[in-house]
Every structure is written in C-alpha cells, then in structure tokens.
Amino acid sequence: MDIIVCLFLFAGLFFFTGGAVGILRFPDFYCRLHPAGKLDTLGLLLALIGLALFNLHHFSLGTLLTSAKIILIVVFVFLASPTATHAIVDAGVRAGLAPWTKGEKRR
Amino acid sequence: MKIIGLIIAVLTGALLIYGTVDFPGWADPASPASTHLSPHFIEKTMEETSVPNIVTAVLADYRSYDTMFETTVIFSGGVVCFILLRIFRRKEPEDRLYRHVLTGATIRVKEGGKIPPDSDDFERIDTLWTPHDLIIKTVCRLLIPFIQLFGLYVIAHGHHSPGGGFQGGVILGASIMLLAISQDLRTAVQRMREKVDALLSPTGVFIYAGTGALCLLLGLNFMDYSALASVLYVDPVTARSHGILIVEIGVGVAVMATIIWIYNNLSSAGKYDEGL
Secondary structure, three states: OHHHHHHHHHHHHHHHHHHHHHHHHOOOHHHHHHHHHHHHHHHHHHHHHHHHHHHOOOOOHHHHHHHHHHHHHHHHHHHHHHHHHHHHHHHHHHHOOOOOOOOOOOO | OHHHHHHHHHHHHHHHHHHHOOOOOOOOOOOHHHHHHHHHHHHHHHHHHOOOOHHHHHHHHHOHHHHHHHHHHHHHHHHHHHHHHOOOOOOOOOOEEEEEOOOOOEEEEOOOOOOOOOOOOEEEEOOOOOOOOHHHHHHHHHHHHHHHHHHHHHHHOOOOOOOOHHHHHHHHHHHHHHHHHHOOHHHHHHHOOHHHHHHHHHHHHHHHHHHHHHHHHOOOOOOOHHHHHHHHOOOHHHHHHHHHHHHHHHHHHHHHHHHHHHHHHHHOOOOOOOOO
16 A cells, blocks of 8 residues: 555656756746646646545545545646646737747747 | 824834833743643633634634734725725726627727617627637636635634634635636626625624624623523533634625725726726
C-alpha cells in the first residue's frame, strides 16, 4: 500500500517539476500556459489520489468520507484549472498578443 | 483640510503606538492572557458552550462584541464604497447596444430610439461586449451551485471545523462575482439587485445585534446566548451553541451582501451599467 502511495506521490511530483521547468523555459505566454495548465492538473490529480489512498490505511466510514472529499477536490480542480487556463489564453488572444513562432527571440 | 486630516492621523497613530508600551511582552507566559484566558477557553469551552471548535466559540461567544463590530466595520466599508463611487445618472447613455439573441445580430439604438418593449429577443450588451465563451460559461454555471453549497456548509459547520460566517460569506459572495466575471455585470446584478445587497448587508448586522438584544430582553447580559434557552426549548449550554450559529448566519449574510456590493461598485466605477 505504502509503495503504491509513494509511486503516486512521486509521479505527481514528477509532473509538477515538469510544469515548473516548462513555465521557466518555454518561449512565450501561450507556451508557458501549456505546462501551467496541463501538468499542474495531472500532478495534483496524482498527488491527491496518493493522499486519498494513504488516508484509507485504517479503513472505516470516516476515513472513506475524507478520501471521498479529497477525490472531490480532484474533480473540481479538474474542472476549474483547464477552464482558468482557457480563460487566460482567451484574454491573451483578445488583447492581441501574437503567438511566438520559430526563430523569434523568446519573450 | 488635508493638513488637519494628516495631523489627526499622525496623532492617533502616535497615541496607538504609545498605548502599546503598556502591553505585556510578546508571547509572555506570565501575561494575564496566558495565565487566565487561554487555559479557561481551552478547558471550559466544551462544557460551557458545547462547541468543539474553540476558535468559533471565542469569536462568536466569549468575544462577541469584537465580532459584532467587525461585522459593522464590513458593513460600513460597503456603505462607504457606495457613497464614494455610486453615480446616479438620470439619463440613459446616448447610444445603447442590443443583441438579437436568436441571430446574434447587434443593433445600435440612437438616443430616443426604442426597441420593442417586453421583448425577450433582445438583450442589452456592453459597448466592449465580447461573445460569451461557451466553455467558461458552462463550467461556471456548473461550479457556482457547488460553490454556494460549500459556502453554506462552511457557515453551518463553523462549530466543528475551520470556517464560520466570515469565510462562508466570502465564498457565497465570490460565487456571484464569478457569475459577473464569466458573463457580465448586468447578468449578476439581475440575479442580485443592488437593493437586495443594500438590504441584506444591514440585515446581517441586525441579526447579530438583534440576537444580543434578545438575550438582554430575556433577562441576561447582552450577547449571553444561554438566555435563548427558554425561546429555543433547549438547555442553556446547547442554547449557547445555537446562539453562535444564529450569529454566524448574520455575519455570513452581511459579508456576502457587502462584498458583492463593493465588487459591483468598483468594477463598474459606480455606474452599474457596464463592467466586468
């Protein structure tokens, strides 16, 4: 059980790290939103599933309820995070920010 | 006038700083607060108020005067925002933009012009209107009920877990703001009119102060909720627990209405016609 939880947590951390590196290294606004939106969502999903499993160590109705609440957080983040990213991209497009193309300087 | 204000502000600040000299040392274990109050709250809260969350009990029962005036401060903040920012414009702007809902065509109505009255086919839109984004609109419509449910849960569950009126009220207010951001201010104001905000904001304060005054009428001290036992038909300890809940509801209502009121005034610069 502990091994599975650890695997989940480390997988989550791996995606979080990827997201952080991506935000720092990608060349422009839209590219940077890509890791920020996708990898953070997946990282959070994996980490919280790990926590929900860890919480079920002593199986009872109470811990099951807590785990269900953690999974609910996952559901809402899964809905809200991509939408937020979409809204930011939308605002960028409406404000007239041109996407970066290959060969340009990073900004 | 500015100089007088500055002098008053500096004087008050200096007096307040001078007042801190009399305070006991930071985290001094021999200070009265650490020797008398904290142990009493930690040991006696459960048997005196039957509220497991000590923070809530201290906030809404032992120090309820403090919280009552905090609520009043929030209400005053809303009123000040209203007085400073609200602009009552008698006449409508010259050109108004309407959108035909079915076809999506936008029409500009010149001054004096009218659209067919009581028609659901046209909706008024902002001058800087952008088409509602389907994804954002749908997700917000999906999330707002859950946010409001969670806000109610936070208010009602303040006895047992972190939460209470202030936090729950902010969450409820944020749900209406989300509606305003995801669609436009006009939609949000239609759901929650300015009059409703302005009415609910003092109502919350009134619920709080009224509960305290009711205790006074029932023969005990102001804000001593055990007096409510005879009204609620429970024993005095449970009555204190229920009293805290009533007060928290008042705080929640006041905070929710005030925060929406402030947002509406700020985002439309007091005109309420256009805005986020």
